[in-house]
Amino acid sequence: MDLVIRNATLPDGRQADIAIDGARIADVGARLPCSGAREIDAEGDLVTPPFVDAHFHMDATLSYGLPRVNASGTLLEGIALWGELKPQLTQDALVERAMQYCDWAVARGLLAIRTHVDVCDDRLLAVEALLDVRRRVAPYLDMQLVAFPQDGLLRSPAAFGNLKRAIAMGVDVVGGIPHFERTMAAGAESVRLLCEFAADKGLRVDMHCDESDDPMSRHIETLAAETHRLGLHGRVAGSHLTSMHSMDNYYASKLLPLIAESGVAAIANPLINITLQGRHDSYPKRRGMTRVPELLAAGVDVAFGHDCVMDPWYGLGSGDMLEVAHMGLHVAQMTGKEAMHQCFLAVTETPARILGLEGYGLAPGCHADLVLLDAGSTVEAIRLRAARRLVLRRGQVVSEAPRARASLALPGRPRDIDFRLGR
Ligand code: FE2
Numbered sequence: 001m002d003l004v005i006r007n008a009t010l011p012d013g014r015q016a017d018i019a020i021d022g023a024r025i026a027d028v029g030a031r032l033p034c035s036g037a038r039e040i041d042a043e044g045d046l047v048t049p050p051f052v053d054a055h056f057h058m059d060a061t062l063s064y065g066l067p068r069v070n071a072s073g074t075l076l077e078g079i080a081l082w083g084e085l086k087p088q089l090t091q092d093a094l095v096e097r098a099m100q101y102c103d104w105a106v107a108r109g110l111l112a113i114r115t116h117v118d119v120c121d122d123r124l125l126a127v128e129a130l131l132d133v134r135r136r137v138a139p140y141l142d143m144q145l146v147a148f149p150q151d152g153l154l155r156s157p158a159a160f161g162n163l164k165r166a167i168a169m170g171v172d173v174v175g176g177i178p179h180f181e182r183t184m185a186a187g188a189e190s191v192r193l194l195c196e197f198a199a200d201k202g203l204r205v206d207m208h209c210d211e212s213d214d215p216m217s218r219h220i221e222t223l224a225a226e227t228h229r230l231g232l233h234g235r236v237a238g239s240h241l242t243s244m245h246s247m248d249n250y251y252a253s254k255l256l257p258l259i260a261e262s263g264v265a266a267i268a269n270p271l272i273n274i275t276l277q278g279r280h281d282s283y284p285k286r287r288g289m290t291r292v293p294e295l296l297a298a299g300v301d302v303a304f305g306h307d308c309v310m311d312p313w314y315g316l317g318s319g320d321m322l323e324v325a326h327m328g329l330h331v332a333q334m335t336g337k338e339a340m341h342q343c344f345l346a347v348t349e350t351p352a353r354i355l356g357l358e359g360y361g362l363a364p365g366c367h368a369d370l371v372l373l374d375a376g377s378t379v380e381a382i383r384l385r386a387a388r389r390l391v392l393r394r395g396q397v398v399s400e401a402p403r404a405r406a407s408l409a410l411p412g413r414p415r416d417i418d419f420r421l422g423r
Pocket of ligand 1: 055307
C-alpha cells in the first residue's frame with residue numbers, strides 16, 4: 001500500500017485502519033495486516049470523508065465592502081448591493097477571489113462545493129470566470145456550478161436566454177429564485193419552466209426557494225409537484241426554504257410528506273438564515289431557518305450550506321463547514337446525541353449525495369479524499385470546530401495544521417490544555 005492510516009475513529013464510531021493504494025481507498029478495517037510505504041498514526045482521532053458545501057456563491061465571495069457594506073442586513077439590500085457591484089466586476093478579480101477562497105476551503109478540508117453563479121449579467125463574466133476556476137482547482141477540489149438567475153428568471157428579460165447559454169458553456173445545474181419574481185404566479189411559472197428545461201436536458205435542479213419569512217411563500221410546493229410530475233426524483237434540491245419556518249403547522253404537515261414523496265432535498269444555510277431572516281420582526285424575532293428536524297424525520301435529505309463568506313449578504317466566515325454545522329445545530333435545537341451527529345452528516349455525506357459525487361466515502365474503491373481532525377468524534381469535531389490535522393486528496397496530503405493547544409502557567413494546574421474530554 002502507498003499509505004496506511006492507523007488507529008482512526010470513523011464517523012460512525014468504529015476504530016479502523018485505512019489502506020490507500022494510489023488515489024483510492026483499498027481497504028478499511030480493524031488492524032489491517034498490510035503495511036504502507038508511508039504510515040500515519042491517527043492516535044484515535046476522527047478520519048472523515050471531506051466536507052461538502054451544497055450551497056455557495058463563489059462569484060460574490062470575498063467582496064465584502066465593495067462598493068459598500070449592507071446597512072440593513074436584509075436579503076433585498078444584499079441583492080441591490082450585488083447589482084451595484086456587478087458592472088464593476090472584472091474577470092481577473094473574480095478569479096483571484098475565488099481561487100483564494102478555494103485555498104481556504106482546502107485548508108478546512110472542504111473539497112467539494114456547489115456554487116451558484118449569477119447569469120443575469122449579459123456578459124456572463126462570472127460564468128466564464130468560475131468555469132476557469134473550476135478547471136484550475138479540479139485536481140484538488142470538485143466544483144459544481146448552478147446557473148442562477150439572481151434578478152429573477154421572468155423579471156430579468158434576458159435571464160432565461162443567459163441561463164441556457166451558461167448551461168451550453170458547461171454549467172452543471174439549473175437554478176432559480178421564484179420568491180423574487182414579481183408575483184406568486186410568476187414564481188410558480190418560473191419553477192415550471194426551469195424544471196421542464198432541466199428534465200429536457202437531463203440536468204439537476206437547485207433553486208433558491210422561499211427565502212423569506214412570508215408563510216404564504218409556497219414555491220417549494222410547486223417545486224415538489226413539478227419534480228414529481230417530470231420524474232426528477234433525487235435530482236432536485238430546494239435551497240433555503242426559510243418560509244417553512246413561519247408556515248402554519250397544518251400546512252407544513254401536508255407539505256413535508258409531499259417533499260419526501262418527490263425526492264426533493266432541502267439545503268438550509270444556518271449562518272445566513274439566522275442573519276438575514278426575521279429582519280422585519282420586532283420581538284420575538286424568528287430564527288428563519290427551515291424545519292430541519294421535521295424534514296429529516298419525514299425522510300428528506302437535509303444538508304447545511306455556507307451560502308456566503310464575506311460578501312454583500314454576510315461579512316464573516318472562512319470556509320469552515322464545522323462552523324456551519326455548529327450554527328445549524330443551535331438554530332435547529334438539534335441537541336440530542338444522534339441529532340448532533342446528523343448535523344455532521346449535513347456537511348459531509350448528505351451534500352455529497354445531493355451533488356451526486358462519484359467515489360465519495362470511506363468504502364474500498366472510494367477516492368482517497370480524507371480529513372484527519374483534532375477530535376475523537378463527529379460531535380467533538382463540531383464542538384471544537386476542530387483543526388484539520390491532515391487533508392488528503394486522491395491519497396496526497398494537500399494541507400496540514402497543528403492541533404489546537406494552549407499552555408497554561410497556573411500553579412498546581414496542568415500545563416497543556418487540548419479542550420478534549422477523556423484523554
Ligand atoms: Fe444562496
